[in-house]
Amino acid sequence: MTADVKTVHVSLGERSYDIKVGPELIARAGTYLKPLLRRARVAIVTDENVARIHLPALERSLDQAGIRHDAIRMPAGESTKCFAELQRLTEWLLETGVERGDLVLALGGGVIGDLTGFAAAIARRGVDFAQIPTTLLSQVDSSVGGKTGINTPQGKNLVGAFYQPRLVLADTGALETLPMRELLAGYAEVVKYGLINDRPFFDWLETNLDGIKSGDVAARTYAIVKSCEAKAAIVAADERESNVRALLNLGHTFGHALEAATGFSDRLVHGEGVAVGMALAFDLSVRLGLCPGQDAARLRRHLERAGLPCRLADVPGLPDADELIALMGQDKKVVDGKLTFILSRGIGEAFITRDVDPAALRALLKEREAA
Numbered sequence: 001m002t003a004d005v006k007t008v009h010v011s012l013g014e015r016s017y018d019i020k021v022g023p024e025l026i027a028r029a030g031t032y033l034k035p036l037l038r039r040a041r042v043a044i045v046t047d048e049n050v051a052r053i054h055l056p057a058l059e060r061s062l063d064q065a066g067i068r069h070d071a072i073r074m075p076a077g078e079s080t081k082c083f084a085e086l087q088r089l090t091e092w093l094l095e096t097g098v099e100r101g102d103l104v105l106a107l108g109g110g111v112i113g114d115l116t117g118f119a120a121a122i123a124r125r126g127v128d129f130a131q132i133p134t135t136l137l138s139q140v141d142s143s144v145g146g147k148t149g150i151n152t153p154q155g156k157n158l159v160g161a162f163y164q165p166r167l168v169l170a171d172t173g174a175l176e177t178l179p180m181r182e183l184l185a186g187y188a189e190v191v192k193y194g195l196i197n198d199r200p201f202f203d204w205l206e207t208n209l210d211g212i213k214s215g216d217v218a219a220r221t222y223a224i225v226k227s228c229e230a231k232a233a234i235v236a237a238d239e240r241e242s243n244v245r246a247l248l249n250l251g252h253t254f255g256h257a258l259e260a261a262t263g264f265s266d267r268l269v270h271g272e273g274v275a276v277g278m279a280l281a282f283d284l285s286v287r288l289g290l291c292p293g294q295d296a297a298r299l300r301r302h303l304e305r306a307g308l309p310c311r312l313a314d315v316p317g318l319p320d321a322d323e324l325i326a327l328m329g330q331d332k333k334v335v336d337g338k339l340t341f342i343l344s345r346g347i348g349e350a351f352i353t354r355d356v357d358p359a360a361l362r363a364l365l366k367e368r369e370a371a
């Protein structure tokens with residue numbers, strides 16, 4: 001609606017929607033949401049941290065737009081993405097009288113977005129939802145593309161649904177209150193887009209890392225818009241991950257196993273697992289003779305300079321290589337018992353393969369265990 005707000009369109013036929021990126025979008029949310037509403041009420045789902053900092057501005061904005069609202073504050077953290085909290089949230093939605101055609105609003109990071117999207121998908125067999133992502137990770141990745149779900153003791157995101165939001169409002173101002181560790185976790189997913197198919201973007205990140213870390217709004221906005229454009233293009237081509245969408249999982253086969261191995265706890269947050277996983281995916285690509293060693297080294301240097309973990313040794317208390325490989329076997333991308341890997345021919349040249357020699361994988365993890 002104003003020049004300072006950029007729009008990325010996710011083109012999915014009747015499920016298409018816009019991602020708005022810019023300042024003060026939480027304070028302007030009522031204006032953006034009103035045209036989407038069948039009746040002037042929404043249910044807000046947030047977590048306890050985000051509620052303290054950002055819920056009042058959202059509520060004021062909804063009040064100004066004449067939109068009634070109820071809010072639920074979920075516990076913060078990955079363990080909230082579970083059946084028990086899904087049940088509590090879904091029952092709350094039904095108790096507050098959410099009807100078909102009403103809108104549920106996720107205000108928070110990827111945990112809140114994934115859980116809320118899934119609850120919206122199943123409550124009354126589907127109510128509308130919109131995302132107000134407040135972490136860098138959720139602004140560049142999890143709020144876009146409609147993957148929703150929860151974790152189970154068997155692994156990460158194993159229960160869920162593809163369910164697209166009606167709108168995403170990525171307020172760049174929200175990042176000002178984000179702890180540096182969480183900002184960096186999101187930055188790992190930004191780096192991922194450069195690694196997948198955009199070497200010039202990786203070059204740009206090398207130059208602009210300090211600005212992104214220190215709060216340069218123009219640099220952050222550029223990085224968010226570029227990331228959303230990259231993800232939107234892939235999702236538009238393959239919404240339900242039949243082929244190219246799997247590229248977005250670069251680093252995730254390793255990363256999810258590391259997250260499971262650390263009990264989905266704050267010993268290793270999701271983006272950190274992705275950072276270590278991307279470095280390992282490059283190492284494996286080098287070991288298989290697919291990728292120049294200097295590209296793997298360049299990636300590791302960049303992750304280190306950012307302040308992200310990029311080695312198994314950076315994650316304390318991990319199980320041995322065989323147990324990690326067993327955890328990888330829970331990946332959703334396992335087909336006929338074979339793991340799918342996203343490997344690389346170099347920065348900006350990721351590809352999907354199921355032809356990884358298990359001995360090479362084991363040898364890499366054994367070697368890195370010691371490094």
Ligand code: NAD
Pocket residue numbers: 047048049050053076077078081108109110111112114134135136137138141142143144145146147148157174175176177178179182185186269270271
């Ligand atoms: P998160 O939602 O746990 O948020 C991280 C922490 O930051 C939490 O403690 C939260 O309370 C706090 N927080 C959030 N916004 C804040 C703000 N503006 N100021 C201060 N504190 C704030 O974690 P995340 O990294 O946003 O998301 C990780 C989740 O996203 C994982 O569960 C991962 O599986 C999922 N994910 C999903 C997709 C997808 O496509 N659906 C993609 C990537 C990741």
Ligand code: GLY
Pocket residue numbers: 141144145147245248249
């Ligand atoms: N984060 C992976 C995907 O959305 O497909």
